[in-house]
Amino acid sequence: MSVQILEAEPRTVAVISWKTPIILGAIAVLVALLPLLAPRAGDAVFRFAAGSEIVRVPDLIVPGTATAWVGVIIALGIAVAAAVLASRHRAVPLWLVAIYVVALIVGFLAWAAAGSSGTLPMIGLLSGALALATPLIFGALGGVIGERAGVVNIAIEAQLLAGAFTAAMVASLTGTAWAGLVAAMAAGVLVALILGVFAITYYVDQVIVGVVLNVLVIGVTTFLFRQVLAPNQATLNTVEPFRALPIPLLSDIPVLGPILFRQTIVVYLMYVIVFAVWYGMYRTRWGLRMRAVGEHPQAADTVGINVARTRYMNVLIAGAIAGMGGAFYTLVSVPRFNPEMTAGAGFIALAAVIFGKWDPIRATLAALLFGFATNLQSVLSVIGSPVPSQFMLMLPYVVTIFAVAGLVGRSRAPAADGEPYIKS
Structure with missing residues (x-):
């Protein structure tokens, strides 16, 4: 009697996540x-x-x-498409989420600006958003590099503030x-060095070290401002800032020129560093080693x-990049230092790291979204929009909550992120 052995075919079990379509629909x-x-x-x-x-681009009326209803209908259609993809065990592509965001933003702007006394200056809105997003991008890039190497950097706020001071x-x-x-940059490196000594050498909990550094830098800079900078405002806290440098030819490109090249x-x-970090992370030996110690240090x-x-x-390196972001506040934005002038930007940058799934390009796009939400409230108040300014001020944080909650799908940190490595 022969015994026939039947080999079971491998089965793949897919977990359906309805988080993204639910958030999109809501x-x-x-x-x-x-x-x-x-x-x-x-x-x-x-x-x-x-x-x-x-070449002058005509106004769009x-x-x-x-237009608001058109944007809502497109967004609802994408939410339905996301539900269909989820039922078929497929992820929602990033480009579909991008169309969703653009449709809702255009619809909201059209509703907010309808019948107002002024026009909606898209050049000013987008260029201002880029300016506000610049320190966030520097901070997010610093966060991406640190966490890809396995070190949680809660101290981005401290590095930005130290850099500004x-x-x-x-x-x-x-x-x-x-x-x-x-x-x-040197100040950012100093804060990063303290973080590294406690987190890497002495195996102290990285989250606790980051929180302590944030509180420490806020206290130190506030004390030095009151005791040193304020009494000597003319000599120690009066900056000749960087001026705008329009790039010939590129700055004359319609729409994009005034936004990107003035x-x-x-x-x-920042443009150069974003490309350099992306290229270095995925195309060089440095990036390979960085990702290796962040995923499997043993x-x-x-x-x-x-x-x-x-x-x-x-x-x-991450500290130096974050320090450059802090310099933007006092060398570009405001030609003097004020206590706690970063106003929690380091935590928004940390959210951009998570929103961007620890990728430099995606984290940059997330920071741009947060900068756009921040600048939107000032532009709408200028044109006389009925949207309350308090609502617009909280909009960046609402966007952050939805983003971290899973608007772009599941985010997985590097496997050894936050884990000290003890050589056996």
């Missing part, structure tokens, strides 16, 4: 309440010209309430903003990578 319904409960008569005018382009004082003493920028040198450096140690030295190096 936000679309909330936005739909605006034209439903408070319809606005009149047209919305979108201005895409800055006044000095070679659309009916406010109708040092940049103001050094630039005032030397009379050049370039010296202030270098000093800000910025300060710090913004141009395996990296086995093949000869010095885990502690690699983590130290990346934490210090």
Whole structure:
């Protein structure tokens, strides 16, 4: 008698996540309440010209309430598509989420600007959003590098604030903003070094160290401001800031030129650093070793990578980049230091790291979204929109909550993120 052995075919069990379609649908319904409960008569005018382009883009005039409904319908359709994809065990693609966001933003702007006394200056809105997002991008890049190497950086706020303080004082003493920028990078490295000593060498809980550093830097900079900078405002806290440097030809491109190429040198450096971090992380030996010690430090140690030295190096690089973000506040935005002037930007940058799934490009896009939400409240108040300013001020934080809650799907941190490595 022969015995026939039947081999069972491998089965794959997929877990359906309804989080993304539910959030997409809920936000679309909330936005739909605006034209439903408070319809606005009149047209919305979108201005895409800055006044000095070679080719002038004409204004776009659309009916406010109708455009809002179009945006809501598109968003609801995408929410339904997301539900269908979830039922078929498929993830919602990022480009579909991007269309969803653009549709709701355009619809909301059309509703808010309908019948107002002024037009909606899209150049000013987007260029201002880029300016506000710049320190967030620097902070987010620092967070991505540190956490990819396995070190949780809660101290981004401290690095931004230390960079802002040092940049103001050094630039005032030397009379050049370039010296202030270098000093800000050194301040960020100093904060990162303290984080590294406690987290990497002495295995202290990284979250606790980051929180303590934030409180420490806030206290130290506030004390030094009151005791040193305030009594010597003219010599220690009066900065000659960086000026905008339009790039010839590129700055005359319609729409994109005034937004991207009429910025300060710090913004141009940000463009370069975003590309350099992305390229280095995925195309160089440095990036491979960084990701190795963040995912599996024991395996990296086995093949000869010095885990502690690699983590130290990346934490210090991250601190220098975050320090540049702090310099933006005093060398570009406001030509003086004020206590706690970063106003929690480090935590928004940390949220951008999670929103961007620990990827430099995605984290940059997330920071741009937060900068846009921040700048939107000031623009709408100028044109006389009925949206309360208090609501617009809380909008960046609402966006952060939805983003971290899973608007872009599940986020997985590096496997060894926050875990000290003790060499056996």
